[in-house]
Amino acid sequence: MTSDNIAPDEQVLPVPRVLADEPxxxxxxxxDRVFTGKIWDVRSETFDYNGENVLREFVDHPGAVAVLALDDDDRVLLIKQYRHPVRSREWExxxxxxxVTGEDFLVGAQRELxxxxxxxxxxxxxxxxxxxxxGGNNELIRIYLARGLRATETTFERTDxxxxxxxxxxxxxxxxxAVLAGRIQNPSLVIASLAAHASRQSAWTSLQPGDAPWPEWTRLHPAAS
Structure with missing residues (x-):
């Protein structure tokens, strides 16, 4: 044995770090805002990266919320809606x-449901x-799990x-x-259903409180937070 009690042929492994993106x-x-659209804009930015000026253009997006509504029989509420860019009526x-300026994330999700x-x-x-x-936009989406469902007292008129x-x-x-077979491909539905399936297997221990902070959205939208 060596002086620090490690055998010469024994490999010392580094302490594993938590796997996480790096802001x-x-x-x-x-x-510069180079295009102003009805829903979102296109922005052109020049920034320094490793000592070089880099130009990138991207869709400047306000962010969004989505809701996986799950009833007492483990059924998911799906909506079929036409999406023009992909020429499809997608399940979502x-x-x-x-x-909505200043609106809380959870309140926004409740409104959408x-x-x-x-x-x-x-x-x-x-x-x-x-x-x-x-690689193409700064859109962030928070997906909520909603349970204990009931009908609202009023119904909403829908257009377009x-x-x-x-x-x-x-x-x-x-x-x-259906997701794994490729029959439904809406990203929020795909990600939410797989995440819910995995979380259910661990007795929903991965869930966060509905009012949990969202630091990544706040970092990208300091003026709105």
Missing amino acids: VDLAISRS IPAGLLD AEEADLEASEWSVLLDYATTP EEADMELRWVGLDEVVD
Whole structure:
């Protein structure tokens, strides 16, 4: 044995670090809005990276919330809605933009569930947060798990693509099977159903409180927080 009681042929492994993304705030020398759209904008930014000026253009997005509503029979509320960019009527979960100034994330999710499905819930948890397309936009989505469901006292009038939405209750296992078979591809539905399936297997111990902070969104939207 060596003086520190480690055999010469014994490998010393490093202490594992927690697997996590690393927030980086670089010096931005120029930031311009090059397109102003009805829902979101396109921004061009120049920043210093490893001593070089780098130019990138991306969709500047306010962020969004989505809701996986789960009833007492482990059925998920799905909404079929037309999405023009992909020319499809997709199965989705209720979701909406964080475009109301100063609105709390959870309040926004509760509003979307009511507006799109005429439902409210007594139990709210954060299922997970994710970035939709980090190479092309700064959109962040928080997905909530809503349980203890009941109908709202009033119903909402829906227009445009929401006017002919189809609602369906589908077992969580059936949704996961459809995801893995590639029959449904909406990202929030895919991610939420797989996360809920995994969390259920661990007795929902991965869930966070409904009012949990969202530091990554706050970091990217300091003026709105």
